[in-house]
Amino acid sequence: MALQENVRTHIDCGDCPIRHRAVCARCESDELKLLEEMKYYRTYEAGQTVIWSGDKMDFVASVVEGIATLTQTMEDGRTQMVGLLLPSDFVGRPGRDQAAYDVTATTRLTMCCFRKKPFEDMMMNTPHIGQRLLEMTLDELDAAREWMLLLGRKTAREKIASLLAIIARRDATLKLSNSRGQVVFDLPLTREAMADYLGLTLETVSRQISALKRDGVIELEGKRHVTVPDMERLLDETGDDTDGGVFA
């Protein structure tokens, strides 16, 4: 079992939970057939490293289930998370054979991997994959730029509120709770991972979470289970446009 634990039996693309959002979203059934042939599943335990920066990558992949992080590290150990990978997100870059970032599973993680060479060949011949990948990459670029604003200009309190709002919003769409009422979710990240995401120390993260709790913006059960009694109130704390934008 030890050796086999990160190998999974084959799943039919038609039954895949990320079928309509992943890089394969636009593929026709004949294209899916080709993908079926080059794909394989791998699973990782929480905390396991999926890829080390600089490693040779002979595959690209989609996150099927679980959460992973993309991080960059300086020589002296300073670490910055540069991406949070959720189900349907894409890992790896066609045309590059060495990983640029560390990829780490923060929960149990299942990935749908494609052997790189066949995948690249397919990208050349079928536009649907490249089109979808472009769309996803543009979305990621927008997310990265939003994060640049957070890292460069927001206060610690605003940073925490922003992170909580993002997680809350994501969970709200999944659980279809009324997004302006009470929202409940579990933090998928440790305080240290949050610090690495927000460009803070873990102590500051802890202090600001305590402060938000003290001020009634959030409620905590244990360390990870969060209740947001008033989403509007949390959004006020992020520093972002409140109205959500007639134009946005």
Next chain:
Amino acid sequence: MALQENVRTHIDCGDCPIRHRAVCARCESDELKLLEEMKYYRTYEAGQTVIWSGDKMDFVASVVEGIATLTQTMEDGRTQMVGLLLPSDFVGRPGRDQAAYDVTATTRLTMCCFRKKPFEDMMMNTPHIGQRLLEMTLDELDAAREWMLLLGRKTAREKIASLLAIIARRDATLKLSNSRGQVVFDLPLTREAMADYLGLTLETVSRQISALKRDGVIELEGKRHVTVPDMERLLDETGDDTDGGVFA
């Protein structure tokens, strides 16, 4: 002349200085012909706003000459630059009709604009444009992530050194000076623009530039003309891997 100053006569794609690096880089001559029909040039003076965030965008464009910035602003005025647009860089997003960021010319700027609808149609039919755009977007995403590390984890001194190194390196490739010896260039940005890029105040930028000058890392003539006597030394100050990477 006032009304006409931002309109330019037609330039043949074959003679275009960014022909081999822009979004059109992979196009065949028949594809270029199609682009010729939907393109037009516009120029802007230094300081002029090209697009306001939220504006309706009926075109996408390539920077032909000059430098522009992409910035995001919070309600209270805090601003963060999220991109620096150099010749051959692409502006706008196919499939989106409202600008997500402010675009401002920092020098005299010439752009090659494509009417959006025809451009999008062409992307559907000719893969070369989409392929190149994907490549460029992935590069931008990498740049944005490198910037996240800078914003989140670097000190003010390291931030300044990193910015100078990027500009120096870019100018070095253009002027083919020996990249490990003396490098000379002009800063294309004001202190305030640098501050907005680096997530600092303009006072801190000024102080750190003075400090680097005092320490002999750079020499200044006037406010904008910079000489780097020892590029290696400057790179040491950035906090990045010195060796440049056997693996990188």
Next chain:
DNA sequence: CGTAAATTTGAGCCCCTTCAAGTTAAGTGG
């Protein structure tokens, strides 16, 4: 129940910001 990891909390300090003033540089009109 015991150990280690995750988290919280405290105290002091330092880097960067804020506020303020002074200096340099680049026009502009007389």
Next chain:
DNA sequence: CCACTTAACTTGAAGGGGCTCAAATTTACG
């Protein structure tokens, strides 16, 4: 050509937000 104006930049002094170092507390788990 020079006074005037304004934007860009530099420098100083003081304060604060987040960091560092340290210890206590909670939680997870064998």
